[in-house]
Amino acid sequence: MFEQKKFTVSHAPFWHNGSSVSARSYNIILAALPAVLFGFFTYGMPAVGVVALSVSSAIVWELAFNKISKRPFSIGDGNAAMIGLLFAMLLPATSPWWLVITGTFVAVIVGKQIYGGIGGNPFNPVLVGLAILTLSWKDFFDFNEVLVNYDLSYPMAYPLASLKHFGVFAISNLKPAALLVGQQSGGIGAIFGLGLIIGGIYLIIRGYIRWEISLSFLAGVCVTALLFNMADPTKYAGPVFHLLTGYTLIGAFFIATEDSSSPVNFIPMLIYGAGAGIMTILIRNIGFYVDGVVFAILIANLINPLVDKIRPKALGKVV
Amino acid sequence: MIKRSFFALTKPRMAYKAIEMTPPEPKKISTPKQATLFLNEPYTPFDQKKSVQFKKGDPVKTGQKLSLYEDSDAYVISSVTGIISAVSPFLGDFGRSYTAISIDVAENEEIDEQFSALVKEPTMETVKNWLAFIPGNLPSVIFSPDQLSTPIDTIVICGVDQDLLITTSQHAVVKESKAIKRGVKILKQASGIDNIIMASSAHLMQDAGLSGAEVRVVDSVYPASLPHLMMRDLLGRVVPAGKSCEDLGVTFISAEAVASLGKAFNDNQIPVYKCFTVIKKDGTSALVSARIGTPISDIFATFDITVNEKDRIILGGPMTGSSIYSENHPIQPDTDAIMIQDQKDLALVSDYPCINCGECIPVCPAKIQVNMLVRFLEAGKYQEAADEYDLYSCIECGLCSFVCVSRMPILQYIKLAKYELGRINTAEETNV
Numbered sequence: 001m002f003e004q005k006k007f008t009v010s011h012a013p014f015w016h017n018g019s020s021v022s023a024r025s026y027n028i029i030l031a032a033l034p035a036v037l038f039g040f041f042t043y044g045m046p047a048v049g050v051v052a053l054s055v056s057s058a059i060v061w062e063l064a065f066n067k068i069s070k071r072p073f074s075i076g077d078g079n080a081a082m083i084g085l086l087f088a089m090l091l092p093a094t095s096p097w098w099l100v101i102t103g104t105f106v107a108v109i110v111g112k113q114i115y116g117g118i119g120g121n122p123f124n125p126v127l128v129g130l131a132i133l134t135l136s137w138k139d140f141f142d143f144n145e146v147l148v149n150y151d152l153s154y155p156m157a158y159p160l161a162s163l164k165h166f167g168v169f170a171i172s173n174l175k176p177a178a179l180l181v182g183q184q185s186g187g188i189g190a191i192f193g194l195g196l197i198i199g200g201i202y203l204i205i206r207g208y209i210r211w212e213i214s215l216s217f218l219a220g221v222c223v224t225a226l227l228f229n230m231a232d233p234t235k236y237a238g239p240v241f242h243l244l245t246g247y248t249l250i251g252a253f254f255i256a257t258e259d260s261s262s263p264v265n266f267i268p269m270l271i272y273g274a275g276a277g278i279m280t281i282l283i284r285n286i287g288f289y290v291d292g293v294v295f296a297i298l299i300a301n302l303i304n305p306l307v308d309k310i311r312p313k314a315l316g317k318v319v
Numbered sequence: 320m321i322k323r324s325f326f327a328l329t330k331p332r333m334a335y336k337a338i339e340m341t342p343p344e345p346k347k348i349s350t351p352k353q354a355t356l357f358l359n360e361p362y363t364p365f366d367q368k369k370s371v372q373f374k375k376g377d378p379v380k381t382g383q384k385l386s387l388y389e390d391s392d393a394y395v396i397s398s399v400t401g402i403i404s405a406v407s408p409f410l411g412d413f414g415r416s417y418t419a420i421s422i423d424v425a426e427n428e429e430i431d432e433q434f435s436a437l438v439k440e441p442t443m444e445t446v447k448n449w450l451a452f453i454p455g456n457l458p459s460v461i462f463s464p465d466q467l468s469t470p471i472d473t474i475v476i477c478g479v480d481q482d483l484l485i486t487t488s489q490h491a492v493v494k495e496s497k498a499i500k501r502g503v504k505i506l507k508q509a510s511g512i513d514n515i516i517m518a519s520s521a522h523l524m525q526d527a528g529l530s531g532a533e534v535r536v537v538d539s540v541y542p543a544s545l546p547h548l549m550m551r552d553l554l555g556r557v558v559p560a561g562k563s564c565e566d567l568g569v570t571f572i573s574a575e576a577v578a579s580l581g582k583a584f585n586d587n588q589i590p591v592y593k594c595f596t597v598i599k600k601d602g603t604s605a606l607v608s609a610r611i612g613t614p615i616s617d618i619f620a621t622f623d624i625t626v627n628e629k630d631r632i633i634l635g636g637p638m639t640g641s642s643i644y645s646e647n648h649p650i651q652p653d654t655d656a657i658m659i660q661d662q663k664d665l666a667l668v669s670d671y672p673c674i675n676c677g678e679c680i681p682v683c684p685a686k687i688q689v690n691m692l693v694r695f696l697e698a699g700k701y702q703e704a705a706d707e708y709d710l711y712s713c714i715e716c717g718l719c720s721f722v723c724v725s726r727m728p729i730l731q732y733i734k735l736a737k738y739e740l741g742r743i744n745t746a747e748e749t750n751v
Contacts, residue, residue: 004645008631008665011731013638013717014658016666017323017331019724021674077671119674119725205326210677264677264690314709315547315685316560 021118024208025078029085031202032254034195036089039188043093043150047188050095051088058084058104065113079118083107086126086254089189090247090294092146099140103129123301124258127294134294147185154183159245160290163237171237179244190250193243200253209257212269217252218243220277228285236285247293248280255293261301263308271307276300323722331682331722333541335480336604337522338489345490345594345606348621350399350428354612355421355649358385360393362408362418377403379422382431382589384449387418396452398591398611401425412641413738422612435587443509450583454593454611455491455576456653460565461510472568473554474512476503476577478519478527479537479544480655482636484604485596487655489523491574496529499574501581503532506572517574518549530577541638542684542716546571561711573655593650598637598658599624609650615657616646624659631665633658638717671725672697679719679729685712689719689729696732701740710736 039047062080066073074080087107091100110132111125112118134141143158150156159179162170174184182192190196204211221242228236242248247255256262256276263272276296283292323331364371369388379385379397386394401424409419437445447462460471476499478492491499503515517534519527527534535553537544543552546564549571551557558564564571579590593611597618598604607618619626626632626646633640634648636656650657679689687709695704704710713733720729 005626005628005630007626007642007644007646008629008662009642009644010631010668011642011728011734012633012635012640013721013730014631014633014640014642014660014666015637015721016726017722018666019323019678019722020726021671021724024674024676024724117672119672207323207326207678259677260675262675264675264680265688311688312686314560314687314712315551315714316558316562316712317709318559 021077021079025082027206027208028082028203028254029078031199031208032085032089032189034199035189035192035250036085038182038192038195039089039093042152042182042191043188047093049097050091050093050100050188051085053097053100054088054091054104055081055084057101058087058108061105061108062113065109069113071117074117077118079112080108083112083125083129086189086250087129089250089254090126090130090187092141092143093188094146094149095140099133099137103133105129106132119260121260122305123298124255124261126255126258127298127301131294131298143185143187150185152183154178156185158185158290159241160284163241164284164290168234168237171241174241176240176244179241184245186246187250190247193249196249196253200249203253203257209253210262210264210269212266213257213262213273214252216270216273217256217277218248220274221248221252221280222277224278224281225285228281242281242284246284246291251276251280251293251297256297256300261304263304265308265311268304268307268310271310272300272304275303331718333483334539335520335541335544336484336486337520337539338486338493340493340522342486342490342493342606345608346621347592348607348609348613348618350424350610351613351617353404353421353423353614354397354399354401354610355419355614355647356385356395356397356612357409357411357649357651358387358393358395358418358420360387360391360418361416362387362406371406373403373406373420375403375405378425379403380429380431381591382434384431384433385420394448394452395420396449396589396591397422397431399424400428413734430588434583434589438584438587441505441509441584446505446509446580449589450580452589452611452652453576453579453583454590454652455573455579457576457580458565458570458572460570461506461512461572467565469566469568471510471512471565471570473514473516473570474506474510475546475549475553475569475571476515476517476530476532476574477544477549477571478517478523478574480596480636481544482639482656483541484598484602484658485636485656486604486606487594487596488574489520490594490606491578492517492519492523492526492530495575495578495582496526498578498581498585499530501585502577502579503530503581505580505584506577516553518544518553542714542718545639545684545714545716547714548684560709573653593652593654595650595654596656597622598656600630600659600661600664604656611652612649614647614649615643618650618657619646619659626659627662629662629665631660631662633660638721639715667726668720668728668731669726671727673727674725676724678722678724682718682722684716684718685709685714687712693719693727693729693732696729696736697727701736704736705740710740713737 107125107129111128112121180193203209222239225239225242229238279296280292383397401422404423405421409417515532517532692708717730
């Protein structure tokens with residue numbers, strides 16, 4: 001019994017599949033890169049500046065809060081960087097520096113850390129940041145206004161704004177194929193539909209996001225848009241237009257699927273996704289805002305705890 | 320270690336290891352210099368007014384029955400011949416106390432004759448008094464049916480192993496079919512229970528059929544061979560949350576225990592060699608046969624396994640075993656496997672909170688809301704966890720901890736909660 005070796009003693013199970021929070025965050029960042037890089041090529045150095053500032057300031061805010069609240073440093077898990085990147089993807093390329101820093105403050109501190117950090121936030125932190133900024137400084141989110149100095153080879157009117165203000169006629173010259181490859185104006189990482197779809201499929205097959213949410217969100221958008229379109233084709237645009245413009249694709253694959261604020265059971269995931277999709281089109285078609293994704297997903301976040309109570313009966317449960 | 324596959328759209332499928340149709344003989348470990356036996360009764364000689372029946376320096380024979388006091392039911396069967404060198408208390412998992420009896424092994428083996436005199440007529444009394452400590456472990460409920468609310472009416476013989484990488488029970492099915500056949504007969508005769516079912520994997524159906532019991536096939540993917548799932552899949556009965564299989568009148572016996580039972584009556588002596596699987600650091604495994612009480616270090620020495628500081632030694636398999644802190648820990652009658660993990664292969668837990676990723680939901684065989692359950696457990700709200708989030712439905716397979724992105728020790732939380740609630744309930748009952 002003397003000079004005994006000290007072994008590691010712990011509880012079963014003794015295997016782990018090797019997944020980790022950081023791998024999850026970094027894979028989501030990786031999947032977002034095609035769309036971000038396309039944004040860099042389209043909008044140039046201003047976009048690079050916004051993304052870099054957003055990612056770095058999100059990390060700094062998280063670090064600062066860790067320090068103040070005397071919690072272990074959590075920036076290594078990549079979640080703050082991911083929030084910063086996704087937040088920048090939604091911003092216009094010409095956003096001023098203070099807007100970016102304020103946004104990441106709201107996203108990281110108000111959206112996530114005050115609820116106890118990762119896993120505790122009831123709303124998607126990125127959307128909390130964006131929603132508060134949109135309500136506070138709405139002129140900085142009017143893409144037609146802020147991107148006025150860009151003259152690219154295709155129409156630079158923000159498609160959803162054109163639809164809202166001038167009707168279906170104004171968007172009749174927009175080809176779905178052109179929209180898909182990013183020939184439209186919009187957020188830095190939200191315009192390149194093809195890249196977002198590739199990133200989303202990557203995340204789905206790697207199991208980092210729940211496909212049920214993405215697909216039901218897209219289905220909700222499609223079906224609702226189609227119903228509106230069938231009711232009055234001269235007033236409401238078709239489903240393909242709604243799928244490829246605004247924040248629809250980034251919302252489906254990167255925003256609505258945020259872990260903490262979305263359900264985990266099968267039927268609740270479908271309700272959550274479809275609900276957000278339907279709300280998106282309702283806001284776009286008959287609501288006040290040009291794009292409905294932000295508020296639609298925030299509302300879906302609200303119903304998440306309630307719908308997630310729809311769950312299968314546990315083994316041997318006696319009711 | 321099984322890693323997450325690159326494509327992780329579907330939940331992980333972990334198959335049980337299937338034994339070869341003609342497995343090699345288990346490697347026999349020579350008799351150790353010292354054997355230790357764990358008697359399932361606390362060693363408190365100073366509190367009791369009774370005198371302990373054996374003491375340091377007493378000679379024991381192989382097959383001799385040792386019980387602490389004259390009137391106690393718990394006993395061990397000595398697996399070696401020698402002299403008792405120490406008697407001491409031993410504290411197991413979850414506060415279970417045992418009496419550890421160490422025996423210095425003598426050179427010449429002598430067999431105790433008391434059992435062979437009784438062997439003519441296999442009665443429950445003989446089984447109860449002599450064979451509770453046989454390799455494979457017989458569940459005590461079959462000898463004391465009067466203590467149960469529901470009498471046992473079905474015995475399921477596990478010809479499948481409970482955990483991954485283990486082939487111990489399968490080996491008994493393949494190699495000991497004659498002894499199992501005899502054991503099944505004795506079980507029927509002694510207990511009066513006719514409904515005996517053999518649970519077997521599909522590829523061992525023929526061997527299992529030789530036992531004379533009704534064969535039912537168990538799925539080959541973990542955790543199909545855990546008792547609660549076998550109840551559901553083989554017998555079509557769902558165990559209500561918080562109840563055990565025994566409450567429904569079903570008990571599970573390992574195939575090896577049945578084989579040992581048969582062997583005891585065939586050979587007129589109590590078997591003392593325990594067969595088990597050794598899982599080495601590189602993940603390969605080998606079958607071993609050693610006397611009960613052999614220290615684990617002897618087995619490592621036989622296989623040239625170097626054991627370093629901070630390695631992990633596990634009794635049982637990778638999902639449901641329990642790690643131990645000493646190389647001198649002995650082989651016990653229910654040790655189905657010994658696993659050793661190198662320091663660099665250890666999967667360590669973290670103190671990260673649940674991020675609600677939902678990985679645990681599809682893998683849970685009991686359909687528990689693990690993401691919510693673990694939040695309550697972390698906060699110490701055990702009663703709420705049991706009332707609202709199905710704590711007692713858990714069958715303790717460990718898959719939730721296996722897939723947890725935050726690497727939370729979920730299974731440990733669950734077991735702790737059950738244990739703590741059990742303690743509170745016992746305290747309340749005894750206060751009334």
